Amino acid sequence: MTSLLPKGSMQRRLVIQLSLIALLLSLVLFVIVRGVAERAAADTQDNILAASATSIADALFAEGGQVRLELPYSALSMLGTISEDRVFYRVLVDGETLTGYDDLVAKAALGVPKQPEFSTFEYRGEQVRAVVVTRLVSSQSHQALVRIVVAQTRLGLVQISSRITLLAVAIGIAFFFVATGLSLWAAHSALAPLNRVAGAVTRRGPSDLRAVQTQAPAELVPLITALNSLIERLKSSLTRSEDFIVEAAHRVRTPLATVRTQAEVIHRGLEKSKNKTALREMIRAIDESSRSAGQLLDHAMVNFRADQFQTEAIDLRKLMAETVERLSPTAELKDISIITQDQGGDFDFDGDPILLQNALRNILDNAIKYSPADSNITVTLARDAHNHILSFADQGRGFAGANLSDHLQRFKRGTNVNDIVGSGLGLTIVDEVARAHGGLVEITNHTDPKGGGACVSFYLPLV
Amino acid sequence: MRIILFAIGLILVCFNASFAFEIEDHQIYTVPMPTQTIRVISTADIAAFDPLIRRFQSINRRITVDYTVASSTELMAAIYDEGAPFDLVISSAMDLQTKLANDGFAQQYVSPQTARLPAWAQWQDQLFSFTQEPAALVISDAHFAGLEIPKNREQLIDLLRAHPEIFDQRIGTYDVRSSGLGYLFATQDSRNTDSFWRLTEVMGRLNTRLYCCSGAMIDDVYQGRLALAYNVLGSYAENRLAHEPGITIVPMQDYVTVMMRTAFIPRNAQNPDVAGRMIDFLLSKPTQESLAKTTGLPPVFEGASDKQKALRPIRLGPGLLVFLDRLKRKAFLRNWENSIRQE
Numbered sequence: 001m002t003s004l005l006p007k008g009s010m011q012r013r014l015v016i017q018l019s020l021i022a023l024l025l026s027l028v029l030f031v032i033v034r035g036v037a038e039r040a041a042a043d044t045q046d047n048i049l050a051a052s053a054t055s056i057a058d059a060l061f062a063e064g065g066q067v068r069l070e071l072p073y074s075a076l077s078m079l080g081t082i083s084e085d086r087v088f089y090r091v092l093v094d095g096e097t098l099t100g101y102d103d104l105v106a107k108a109a110l111g112v113p114k115q116p117e118f119s120t121f122e123y124r125g126e127q128v129r130a131v132v133v134t135r136l137v138s139s140q141s142h143q144a145l146v147r148i149v150v151a152q153t154r155l156g157l158v159q160i161s162s163r164i165t166l167l168a169v170a171i172g173i174a175f176f177f178v179a180t181g182l183s184l185w186a187a188h189s190a191l192a193p194l195n196r197v198a199g200a201v202t203r204r205g206p207s208d209l210r211a212v213q214t215q216a217p218a219e220l221v222p223l224i225t226a227l228n229s230l231i232e233r234l235k236s237s238l239t240r241s242e243d244f245i246v247e248a249a250h251r252v253r254t255p256l257a258t259v260r261t262q263a264e265v266i267h268r269g270l271e272k273s274k275n276k277t278a279l280r281e282m283i284r285a286i287d288e289s290s291r292s293a294g295q296l297l298d299h300a301m302v303n304f305r306a307d308q309f310q311t312e313a314i315d316l317r318k319l320m321a322e323t324v325e326r327l328s329p330t331a332e333l334k335d336i337s338i339i340t341q342d343q344g345g346d347f348d349f350d351g352d353p354i355l356l357q358n359a360l361r362n363i364l365d366n367a368i369k370y371s372p373a374d375s376n377i378t379v380t381l382a383r384d385a386h387n388h389i390l391s392f393a394d395q396g397r398g399f400a401g402a403n404l405s406d407h408l409q410r411f412k413r414g415t416n417v418n419d420i421v422g423s424g425l426g427l428t429i430v431d432e433v434a435r436a437h438g439g440l441v442e443i444t445n446h447t448d449p450k451g452g453g454a455c456v457s458f459y460l461p462l463v
Numbered sequence: 464m465r466i467i468l469f470a471i472g473l474i475l476v477c478f479n480a481s482f483a484f485e486i487e488d489h490q491i492y493t494v495p496m497p498t499q500t501i502r503v504i505s506t507a508d509i510a511a512f513d514p515l516i517r518r519f520q521s522i523n524r525r526i527t528v529d530y531t532v533a534s535s536t537e538l539m540a541a542i543y544d545e546g547a548p549f550d551l552v553i554s555s556a557m558d559l560q561t562k563l564a565n566d567g568f569a570q571q572y573v574s575p576q577t578a579r580l581p582a583w584a585q586w587q588d589q590l591f592s593f594t595q596e597p598a599a600l601v602i603s604d605a606h607f608a609g610l611e612i613p614k615n616r617e618q619l620i621d622l623l624r625a626h627p628e629i630f631d632q633r634i635g636t637y638d639v640r641s642s643g644l645g646y647l648f649a650t651q652d653s654r655n656t657d658s659f660w661r662l663t664e665v666m667g668r669l670n671t672r673l674y675c676c677s678g679a680m681i682d683d684v685y686q687g688r689l690a691l692a693y694n695v696l697g698s699y700a701e702n703r704l705a706h707e708p709g710i711t712i713v714p715m716q717d718y719v720t721v722m723m724r725t726a727f728i729p730r731n732a733q734n735p736d737v738a739g740r741m742i743d744f745l746l747s748k749p750t751q752e753s754l755a756k757t758t759g760l761p762p763v764f765e766g767a768s769d770k771q772k773a774l775r776p777i778r779l780g781p782g783l784l785v786f787l788d789r790l791k792r793k794a795f796l797r798n799w800e801n802s803i804r805q806e
Contacts, residue, residue: 071791075652077782084587086565087781099790102567124567155587 009156011187018183022176024188030172032260044082045129045157050116053150054418056091060146062139067093067146068117071314075150083156088123090149094209095139098146106130106149126153128319197224209235217355286378291365293426302429305355306436314356316347316388316460317381323360327368335374343382350462351437359433362426362457363392369420370396370454383462387439391457398445398454407443427456434458474796484541485751488532492516498525501737504610505534505553506644507724507760514757520775521746532676535559535643540711542568542729550738555596555696556643558650558783560725564589566782569727570735576743584723586697586779592723593745594760597774598648600713606633606690607711614667615717616658619693622666630669633690635680638673639799648694650795651720651777652764663802666693671803673806684710694720702759716782723763 006106048344055075061068070090090100107119130151139143193216200214211228215281324338331338349356357422367377375395383388399407400416407413408431413424427441434441439460446455480681501782507511510531516528520624531549532539535556541547542563552569554560563569577591579742592602600619602612606629613619623630637645652659672689674680677699687705700712710784724754751762777783787790 046773069790070794071785071788072780073785076785077778077780080780080782084780086567086587086782088565126567371714 014187014190015180015184018187022179023180026172026176029175030168033168033171034165037168038161041157041160041164042129045152045154046131047119048078048082049118049129049131049150049152050287051323052076053090053116053131053148054149056089056150057133057146058136060091060135060137061235062137062144065140065311065399067098067137067139067144069098071099079150079152083157083159084155085125086124088128088149088151092147092149093144095145097383100149104130104151106132106151108116108132108134108147108149112136112145120154123164126155126380128153129157164271193220200311201227209238217237242303245296248302249293249300253290253297256286256293260286260290292425295362295429296446297360299429299432300424302355302358302432302436305352306432309352310434311350311352314349314351314353316343316349316356319353319356320360320379320381320390323357323364327364331368331377334371335369336368336377338379340375341378341380345383347381347383349388351460356432358380359430359458360390362430363458366426367392367394367396367454367456370394372396386460386462387459389457389459391455393446393455394453398452398455401444402438404445406444408441430456430458434460437461465680467708482541482547484537484545484547486531486533486537490530490780491519492526492528492530493521494527495610496525497527499734499737500547500736501525501551501741502529502531502548502619503551503553504531504533504538504549504745506533506538506555507553509675511760515745515750515754518750518757519741520649522744523740526740529798530571534641536641539643546731548733549729550688550732550734551726552729553724554643555722555724556647557723557725557777557779558705558787559621559643560569560590560645560727561586561779561781561783563729564727565683565781567620568730570730572728572735572737572742576746579746580758580763583776584747587687590725590726590779591742591746591752592763592779593765594754595725595763595776596696596722596724598694598720598722599700600691600693600715601684601695601697601700602711602713603684603687603689604709604711605687609612612711613652615715616714617713617717618655620665622663623669624766627669628676630690632672633688634666634669634671635674635683635689636666636671636694636732640796642675644696645676645721646693646786648776649719651797653795655718655720655775660798660802662693663799667702667803681710690692698759698761709740718773718774721774723776723779724760725779733800 011428026422046336052075055072055078056069059070059072059075062068076089077086088101088104089101090104091098103134105121106117112134117134118129120127120129122128123130128151130149133148133150135146135148137146145440148249153229177288197212197214197216197220201212209231211231212225216224263279263283263286267276267283270276270279313428324340328338364377364379371394377395378393380391380393381393407427409428427443433442437460442457442459444455444457446452480773483583488507509530512530514531520526520528535554536559538552538554539559539562542549542552543566552560552563564587564772569587571588572591573588577585577588580591610622611618611624611628613622617800624633637648639646639649649659649663672683674683674692677692680689680695681688681700681703683689684692684798685703697712700710704710726742728735728742732738746763754762755762
């Protein structure tokens with residue numbers, strides 16, 4: 001099993017990209033808000049300056065051949081309404097100062113422009129915004145060119161501008177955070193179906209090879225279709241290899257039976273004890289092989305029946321008795337006594353009799369196999385609050401290895417059994433049968449004063 | 464007179480005889496072991512300001528106060544034309560103060576005390592008001608016996624027209640040509656009401672006497688030389704009235720012009736930090752709360768404005784520059800002279 005090292009994260013990439021876009025938009029928003037607002041503030045000042053100069057221009061009149069001016073109160077007071085800026089003005093008639101600040105000079109075009117002219121420059125140590133309004137005033141024969149200059153410092157504007165900048169920064173930051181939060185949410189919800197499909201596949205049992213049926217958006221349909229076709233191929237290839245094993249086991253077992261019979265015949269006819277011993281060894285090996293082949297067949301059968309599970313009423317006591325009786329001849333060959341302890345009560349159970357028989361036979365067969373000659377195997381029928389418990393205790397070498405439940409896995413054997421031939425399938429079959437019935441198998445080493453050994457307990461639920 | 468000469472002598476010594484503006488009074492408040500000196504130029508009499516200066520020195524024990532009194536126009540000349548090195552300028556002529564600040568003769572000062580001032584009582588963090596003084600009509604009780612007291616300017620005009628025998632040569636007002644405060648009050652009147660010019664003409668026909676200062680006008684009302692004085696500083700009149708009956712301050716119901724005495728630190732101040740301390744002192748809660756009692760000047764905080772409805776405070780700002788425009792001023796004075804001089 002190799003673990004996948006992820007190369008980047010779609011969600012992270014999505015969030016980073018969206019955040020960068022949000023950042024860019026925030027900056028654009030900041031620049032626009034600031035620009036527009038400052039332009040508006042500057043325009044306000046320009047408008048008031050122009051209004052002031054215009055109201056002065058409107059107050060011009062000619063008297064006795066001379067241009068005169070009655071400076072309107074509002075002309076200057078209106079400039080004080082939006083800020084506390086300093087105000088300067090000058091009125092020139094044909095280039096000569098009529099009134100105001102003599103040293104106030106602002107750029108102005110020649111002639112009589114229709115529009116007020118604005119300029120910004122330094123005056124008396126401060127930046128001022130100035131407007132020039134030009135008018136022609138007729139007095140008797142000649143026309144006088146009158147220029148009105150009104151200037152105002154820009155402190156109020158600077159204050160407004162810094163306030164606007166602060167506001168624009170706040171708006172930009174707020175926008176960025178809201179947009180980032182939304183993009184996090186968007187990325188998460190966009191990837192949610194993917195996680196759902198992954199979750200549905202992950203939650204499956206080890207032998208669940210059904211097609212994935214989860215509702216998924218259009219983008220994920222190809223992935224799920226591909227996954228389902230992979231599962232389909234996997235399933236058929238698995239079935240093929242199981243079929244192959246069954247076929248192989250079957251083909252091996254039949255000739256082995258013939259070989260054994262022939263070996264028996266030869267064994268009886270032999271005189272020399274040396275040859276006899278060799279032949280006996282051969283027969284034993286043949287037995288083991290045929291047993292392994294039988295277990296492979298059993299395993300395939302168990303798998304098949306567990307997939308298509310069908311139950312009927314069984315008496316476990318009767319089933320146990322049959323099993324013990326069937327294996328008694330084998331036990332007797334090794335001078336092993338099988339002692340049955342029955343704690344009484346009802347042992348009715350709904351299950352598959354063939355599977356259960358197979359399981360019990362495998363446990364007992366194992367016990368006999370690993371028991372020393374002239375020993376006891378204790379078979380116990382018991383029950384607790386929830387389960388029937390069928391346990392088999394021998395006086396053999398027990399299970400070895402750090403993790404006892406490893407013995408239940410396919411082809412896994414203990415670390416102390418190299419001298420005994422075995423397939424490693426027996427307890428796997430037992431475990432699968434127990435699971436198929438909603439029960440479980442517990443394997444322990446029991447310590448008995450007369451000699452410890454392995455104990456296998458088969459639990460089946462009461463209801 | 465000798466004191467004044469002495470004071471002038473002192474000033475000449477102080478300023479190396481290099482300044483041409485006229486002063487009215489001068490006093491140096493010395494302290495033992497002075498560390499700093501603050502030069503104040505003000506339009507307020509020494510008598511009025513004396514308690515404030517002593518209080519200031521009781522808090523700031525090592526500061527010598529050099530106090531010069533000048534008329535508002537001389538004060539303008541001193542700062543605007545001659546650049547006299549004062550640390551603090553205090554004046555009742557709001558228009559001239561505004562012009563000085565607008566034209567760059569003042570420097571900014573910000574402190575927790577100045578931050579307490581409402582927006583209308585300061586300008587550009589340079590000009591700070593510390594009093595609110597209404598312009599008042601003061602009448603002599605003796606001359607008004609049996610006459611109805613006018614409630615507004617229209618009634619005043621009618622009254623003057625109806626009784627020339629009482630009021631001929633017995634009306635007093637500021638000579639706006641020489642008094643900055645008089646000019647300020649008159650120009651604000653001309654803005655506020657159309658009847659101002661009619662009133663001026665009626666007063667001119669009755670041979671109105673022209674004064675330099677409120678104090679002199681109030682004196683003459685007390686002594687019976689005047690039946691009424693128009694546009695005098697109400698605070699001065701109230702102070703006198705508190706000690707001596709015989710006059711009435713008439714509350715005008717059409718409007719009452721309110722002047723604010725302002726202070727600023729000139730750009731060329733030699734001890735601006737001490738001047739700042741003086742401004743803080745003037746605006747501080749204890750000073751403001753006791754201002755009316757110690758000096759007779761109504762404080763800028765919770766001053767006159769709460770008692771009367773028709774108050775029209777003069778707004779600080781560029782509007783005040785309009786009547787200082789040379790053409791405008793010339794035209795206004797010409798009109799005024801034509802109205803007040805009837806012969």
